[in-house]
Amino acid sequence: MTDKTIGELTSSSILHRHPLNPVLSPKDVPYHPAMVFNAGVTKFQGQYVMVFRNDYGDAQKGTIEPHSTTNLGLAYSDDGVNWKPQPAPCWIWNDEEVIRVYDPRLTVIEGRCYMCFAVDTKHGLRGGIAVTDDFAKFDVLSLSVPDNRNMVLFPDRIGGRYVRLERPMPVYSRGGMDRFDTWMSESPDLAYWGNSKLLLSVEQVPFANDKVGPGAPPIKTDKGYLTTFHAVDIDRSRGKNGWEDRWQKRYTAGIMLLDKEDPSRIIGMSKSPLIAPEASYETEGGFRNDVIFPGGMILEETGEVKIYYGSADTVECLATADVDDLLKLCLEGAEEQEGGNRI
Ligand code: BMA
Secondary structure, three states: OOOOOOOOOOOOOEEEEEEOOOEEEEHHHHOOOOOOEEEEEEEEEEEEEEEEEHHHEOOOOOOOOOHHOOEEEEEEOOOOOOEEEOOOOOOOOOOOOEEEEEEEEEEEEOOOEEEEEEEEEEOOEEEEEEEEEOOOOOOOEEEEOOEEEEEEEEOOOOOEEEEEEEOOOOOOOOOOOOEEEEEEEEEEOOOOEEEEEEEEEEHHHOOOOEEEOOOOOOOOEEEEEEEEEEEEEEEOOOOEEEEOOOOOOOEEEEEEEOOOOOOEEEEEOOOOOOEOOOHHHHHHHOOOOOOEEEEEEEOOOOOOEEEEEEOOOOOOEEEEEHHHHHHHHHHOOOOOOOOOOOO
16 A cells, blocks of 8 residues: 555645634643643533643653643533643543543443543553543443544434544554554443444544544534544655654545444445644644644534644644534535445
8 A cells, every 4th residue: 555645735624723822731730741732622510621641751851851741631511612721630630550541431321421441551552431520439230352442422422332433553554554443333331342443543534644534522403413533644755744753644634424324325425635734833833833733622512612622733723614614515415425434
């Protein structure tokens, strides 16, 4: 397999970056992380809640501290725009086997808040699901076998089952290189997962040549579940673009619409990115520039959809769009859409 080069990408015109971006930066957080990004965001018990990833290092020198220092922070907000970070990280999983927990995603199901997360362990990278009622105590309900991450939960049981999207990393069977797709599994109890199906492959997304994975947990609309995904393209001619010597990837956010009764059926998908890196906080001065990593999506009663995304692996940003415009964007791509592998 060779990498076809994707070339220039721009964001959809229906998307509006918030003028106060970034809505959360390292300088806002009292315990001095160097990067705050890839947050899960939801509305829970009357307020907006954000669980974000803290990485540490020296932005001036461009050095990062060991992965083991990564932890999760917590912020609350009354409006989803102005955030109050709490004085200390909310979850550091102290276990002999655990190296770090990161990339949280929050979904409220039947009044309880569930958090999916990635966890690097001494024996592989696993995807986990925890439940919390207060963001102080997290009870782990399930952990996948390696290598799997970017799990997100649907906000409802569908046909009586909990449903999640996920992105396993089959390095051997997809040509010995990144070629990672989005899958779906279901569960009777959030602990045991099965009936796994391929949902969206790299080949189906015109602006990806490397991997496609779940973004923010899906939101329910009358036309189906709207959900973002991250789409990654690699260009071997790219050089230094951030703190590392070489960063050849670009992460954009895509959007698709899934069937309400059978979410393994893609009704439509935008053929171009919803968010491509363009703003200065997305393309300059970050740890890894040109990374858009959506992790939170909230449908307001007004029809406004708030989309939260990590930017350049360094700050957390907000963009908004009208729900009808997002649906239209997906439905315009419906006719040409081919489904995933249905086995
Ligand atoms: C992915 C994950 C994300 C990160 C992205 C870009 O593989 O590690 O947490 O935002 O790479 O660096």
